[in-house]
Amino acid sequence: xxxxxxxxxxxxxxxxxxxxxxxxxxxxxxxxxxxxxxxxxxxxxxxxxxxxxxxxxxxxxxxxxxxxxxxxxxxxxxxxxxxxxxxxxxxxxxxxxxxxxxxxxxxxxxxxxxxxxxxxxxxxxxxxxxxxxxxxxxxxxxxxxxxxxxxxxxxxxxxxxxxxxxxxxxxxxxxxxxxxxxxxxxxxxxxxxxxxxxxxxxxxxxxxxxxxxxxxx
Numbered sequence: 001x002x003x004x005x006x007x008x009x010x011x012x013x014x015x016x017x018x019x020x021x022x023x024x025x026x027x028x029x030x031x032x033x034x035x036x037x038x039x040x041x042x043x044x045x046x047x048x049x050x051x052x053x054x055x056x057x058x059x060x061x062x063x064x065x066x067x068x069x070x071x072x073x074x075x076x077x078x079x080x081x082x083x084x085x086x087x088x089x090x091x092x093x094x095x096x097x098x099x100x101x102x103x104x105x106x107x108x109x110x111x112x113x114x115x116x117x118x119x120x121x122x123x124x125x126x127x128x129x130x131x132x133x134x135x136x137x138x139x140x141x142x143x144x145x146x147x148x149x150x151x152x153x154x155x156x157x158x159x160x161x162x163x164x165x166x167x168x169x170x171x172x173x174x175x176x177x178x179x180x181x182x183x184x185x186x187x188x189x190x191x192x193x194x195x196x197x198x199x200x201x202x203x204x205x206x207x208x209x210x211x212x213x214x215x216x217x
Contacts, residue, residue: 155209
């Protein structure tokens with residue numbers, strides 16, 4: 001079990017260095033993680049780890065998330081790579097669960113994450129996973145607006161039931177996808193308020209299958 005108090009202590013060390021101040025308070029950590037102070041206080045009391053916010057914090061500063069959780073250095077990670085996932089976090093890319101959104105680019109941060117941290121978040125055995133942000137409400141209640149989705153790019157066979165990332169002429173979408181008998185492709189939302197999007201097959205490129213997610217607070 002991870003101890004949020006220890007993680008907060010390490011975050012305070014980083015903030016102290018950044019701001020060149022001796023004393024850093026919980027409210028300073030909450031502000032940098034973009035978590036309301038009252039919510040953060042409750043999370044600390046319940047030892048509830050804000051994984052999504054910590055991922056963003058580490059990505060922005062090129063920090064090892066494993067150092068925060070396990071005191072593991074880069075040398076340790078290099079020696080035992082089979083115990084870790086590499087997550088390519090596209091923090092500026094958003095897959096739309098509504099209208100069209102941005103496409104993938106090469107601007108990502110590599111987070112090497114201990115399997116223990118995300119064991120309950122990712123179902124894939126692939127060692128390299130992409131992570132992007134979700135915009136919109138069309139996949140609720142399955143995927144919440146503002147969550148992070150984990151993607152296995154090796155899984156592109158839409159005959160297997162699941163949620164996929166699709167690159168289309170209208171942008172990047174996160175949907176359930178069905179190939180129709182007439183050759184058209186349906187992009188289906190879990191939120192029944194949204195009607196299926198129907199496109200030509202050559203207008204839809206499957207990026208990968210969603211294999212996990214972290215919900216926003």
